[in-house]
Amino acid sequence: MKIALDPYMIRNVPLLELPAVxxxxxxxxxxxxxxxxxIPFFRHPRVDDATVRKFRKALDSAGVGISSLLxxxxxxxxxxxxxxxxxxxxxxxxxxxxxxxxxxxxxEFNGRPEDSDRSEAQFWKSLDELLxxxxxxxxxxALEPHPDDFIENGYxxxxxxxxxxxxxxxxLYCAPHTFHIGNxxxxxxxxxxxxxxxxxxxxxxxxxxxxxxxxxxNPPGTAARIHxxxxxxxxxxxxxxxxxxxxxxxFDGTLTACVFAWEERAKESxxxxxxxxAEYLARWP
Numbered sequence: 674m675k676i677a678l679d680p681y682m683i684r685n686v687p688l689l690e691l692p693a694v695x696x697x698x699x700x701x702x703x704x705x706x707x708x709x710x711x712i713p714f715f716r717h718p719r720v721d722d723a724t725v726r727k728f729r730k731a732l733d734s735a736g737v738g739i740s741s742l743l744x745x746x747x748x749x750x751x752x753x754x755x756x757x758x759x760x761x762x763x764x765x766x767x768x769x770x771x772x773x774x775x776x777x778x779x780x781e782f783n784g785r786p787e788d789s790d791r792s793e794a795q796f797w798k799s800l801d802e803l804l805x806x807x808x809x810x811x812x813x814x815a816l817e818p819h820p821d822d823f824i825e826n827g828y829x830x831x832x833x834x835x836x837x838x839x840x841x842x843x844x845l846y847c848a849p850h851t852f853h854i855g856n857x858x859x860x861x862x863x864x865x866x867x868x869x870x871x872x873x874x875x876x877x878x879x880x881x882x883x884x885x886x887x888x889x890x891n892p893p894g895t896a897a898r899i900h901x902x903x904x905x906x907x908x909x910x911x912x913x914x915x916x917x918x919x920x921x922x923x924f925d926g927t928l929t930a931c932v933f934a935w936e937e938r939a940k941e942s943x944x945x946x947x948x949x950x951a952e953y954l955a956r957w958p
Contacts, residue, residue, distance in 0.1 A: 674924075674925050674926065674927070674928065674954075675701075675702045675740045675926070675927040675928070676700065676701070676702060676927075676929075676930075676950055676951075677702035677703060677704040677740040677741070677927055677928070677929040677930070678695055678700040678702070678703060678704065678929070678930050678946075678947075679704045679706050679743070679873075679929050679931035680695060680703060680705070680706070681706045681707075681708075681931070681933055682932065682935065682936045682939035682942070682943070683939050683940075683943075684706075684708045684709075687710075688708070688710055688711060688720075688724070688728055688731075689724075689727055689728060690731075691703070691731075692728075692731045692732045692734070692735035692737040693731070693735045693737075695735070696735045696737050698940065698943045698944060698947065699943075699944060699947045700737070700930075700943075700947060701736065701738065702737065702738050702739070702740040702927070703732075703737060703738070703739050703740065704740050704741050704743055704779065704929045705739055705741070705742050706743045706931075707743070707744065707745055712744045712762075712766055712769070714745050715745060715746055715747055715759075716762065717761065717762045717765060718744075718762065718765045718766055718769060720769065722772065725769055725773060729772070729773050729774070732773075739773055739774075740777060740927045740929070741777040741778055741779045741815070741871065741927065742766065742769070742770045742773075742775055742777075742778045742779070743779040744762070744766045744778065745780060745781060745783070746759035746762050746763055746780070747759045747783055748760060748763060748780075748783055748795070748796065748803075749782055749783040749784030749793070749795045749799065749822075749823060750783060750784060750785065750792065750795060751784075751785060751788050751791045751792060753795075756795050756798065756799060759799065760799050760802050760803060763799070763803055763806075764803070764806055766778070767807065767810055767812060770810070770812055771810040771811075771812065775812070776811055776812055776813060777815065777871075777927070778807075778812055778813070778814050778815070779814070779815045779816075779817070779845055779871060780814065780815075780816060780817075781816070781817055781818075781819040781822055782796060782816060782817075782818060782819065782822040782823055782824045783796075783819075783822055783823070784796060784822055784823030784824075785821075786821060786822065786823055786825060787896070789823040789824070792823035793823055793824075793833075796823070800837065804839060804841065804842075807841050808839075808841055812841070813840075813841045813842070813843055813870070814841060814842050814843070815842075815843045815844065815870050815871045816830065816834060816842065816844065816845060817830070817844070817845035817846070817847050817871075818830035818850070818854050819847070819850065820853040820854075820898035820900060821898050825853055825854060826854055827846070827854040827855045827857070827861035827864075827865075828855060828860075828861060828864060830844065830854070831844055831861070831864055831865050831868060834868055835868070843868050843870040843871070844865045844868040844869050844870065844871075845871040845872070846858070846861060846862055846865065846869060846871075846873070847872075847873040847931075848872065848873055848874050848875060848876070848877075848910050848912070848915060849873065849875040849876060849877040849900055849901060849902045849903070849908070849910065849931070850873075850877070850900060851877065851910050852878075852879045852881055852909075853898060853900060856881070858911065858914060858918065859914050859915070859917070859918040862915070862918040862919060862924075863918055863921070863922060865922075866922065867923075869922065869924060869926065870926040870927065871926050871927045871929065872919065872924070872926070872928050872929070873929050874905065874912075874928055874929060874930055874931065874946065874950060875902035875903055875904070875905070875930070875931050875932045875933070876901070876902075876903040876905050876906060876907050876908030876909070876910050877900045877901045877902070877903060877908045877909070877910060878903075878909055879908075879909045901933075901934055902931055902933040902934055903932060903934050904932055904934075904935070904945055904946060904949075905945075905946065905949045906949070907934075912953060916953045916954075916956070916957075920957050928950055930943065930946035930947065930950065932946055
């Protein structure tokens with residue numbers, strides 16, 4: 674099992690210094706999420722081959738590995754020009770992962786929930802182009818349902834992944850999205866079975882509580898989604914039942930600390946999450 678850190682809260686650390694900083698925080702693995710000098714949100718990667726080689730050396734020197742790369746592109750959006758651009762960005766990102774010796778990538782379904790049929794058609798079109806590239810490079814892709822994607826429910830996401838019917842495509846359960854994707858962590862984890870290869874760990878409050886009035890959003894009826902990525906214990910995700918089901922499921926993939934709420938105390942939060950994950954794992958037989 675890999676315990677990884679999503680270093681988004683310390684994304685201002687220079688890329689070549691990042692591995693050493695992550696090692697100081699007690700992690701042996703990085704889940705590298707978007708950053709402006711590497712693979713930014715929704716745009717073409719910014720890193721050249723020479724920097725990729727230097728980064729790989731920095732990782733080796735620090736004794737830290739990349740568990741996964743996490744790019745986010747509009748590969749399922751209704752706009753065809755944007756989809757084609759996203760496929761180009763994906764191809765370069767896959768090459769970067771291969772050059773780093775990384776065999777795992779993570780992403781979201783993307784697309785639009787109000788235009789889910791069109792978005793799914795675009796998703797399949799992109800996947801038809803990209804699956805041969807993933808297969809050629811020996812890289813697996815874990816997909817997660819995300820608030821405001823064309824698929825938001827965990828069970829629906831697993832069904833779609835099963836429909837892809839390719840061993841390179843797996844499922845990611847994101848704990849801070851629990852209250853958007855079905856509010857049934859044990860059920861979704863059990864249903865996923867061996868499709869589950871990655872879990873994101875952070876806490877969130879239940880936005881559906883108090884008859885949906887915990888958060889007041891204006892204008893009334895807005896389709897905006899709201900959630901947090903908090904330290905474990907600061908929200909209402911039931912991590913006892915989540916870890917119990919992971920144990921029952923024989924989970925042996927990657928657990929990633931992905932707290933985003935506390936940039937002013939990023940070090941303390943990252944250290945706390947590493948200790949908390951170890952505490953839950955220590956309860957496993």
